[in-house]
Amino acid sequence: MMRMGVMGGTFDPIHYGHLVTAESAYESFHLDHVQFVPVGTPPHKDEEVLTPARHRLAMTRLAVTNNPHFVASSVEVERPGASYTIDTMRYFHEQYGPDVELFFITGVDAIMEIPNWNNAKGLFELCTFIAATRPGYSVERFQAFLSELTPRRRRKIKTLEVPALAISSTDLRRRVREGRSIKYLVPDLVEHYIADHGLYRKSSN
Ligand code: ATP
Ligand code: MG
DSSP, X not given: OEEEXXXXXXXXXXXXXXXXXXXXXXXXXXXXXXXXXXXXXXXXOTTSOOOOHHHHXXXXXXXXXXXXXXXXXXXXXXXXXXXXXXXXXXXXXXXXXXXXXXXXXXXXXXXXXXXXSTTHHHHHHHEEEEEEOOXXXXXXXXHHHHHTSOHHHHTTEEEEOOOOOOOOHHHHHHHHHTTOOOBTTBOHHHHHHHHXXXXXXXXXX
16 A cells, blocks of 8 residues: 655745644655645635746746655646645645555644635545644644544544744745745755746735
8 A cells, every 4th residue: 555645835935944844744644655736726725826836836847856755746737727735735636656655744734724625525535634743834734623523523633843944935935035045944945946947036915
């Protein structure tokens, strides 16, 4: 039985918080590999203008190049219309066949949204969730969230302690806009890509 991790996100830009979370999940849950899936068109995040998908995908590819068990996937970027995780998980399920066990990796902030996602019921049937601790997000709120779930759903959410990295893409975008350093917060290749393409220099509003 193959065990595959999927890490979804806007990755605008991808940073060491994402990478260390995926690596911890890989190790703790004995995954065969982790697919990084930049969202194409998010159904929710419309309050903010996203960087074009080709840049977010390119940065994701650069970020995973030197890790043999990390893969960047263009599945959501290439799929027309709003990106729904259920479609992505079904896609991987078909790709890898019935002998694959799917794990969806998220931070504790993102997991609390999942019951509101499109076809949450189907998602809970299709995969196990790995919820990673993240600085700045209350563990108490996460526990309260868990306690409100049905036992069946609760069993499908595994908590993962990751070395705390208080890095967010929001903060990185602000740093670039303000001309501050992002070195040691993102892989060097990502840092150079951002500089070469002049990303995040101007506020989107
Ligand atoms: P933004 O600030 O734009 O929302 P972000 O840093 O939260 O960006 P996302 O692309 O929104 O990054 O997150 C993708 C996934 O990675 C989510 O499940 C999120 O919870 C998780 N994640 C992001 N940063 C961290 C971190 N520092 N530690 C643990 N998990 C993280
Ligand atoms: Mg986020």
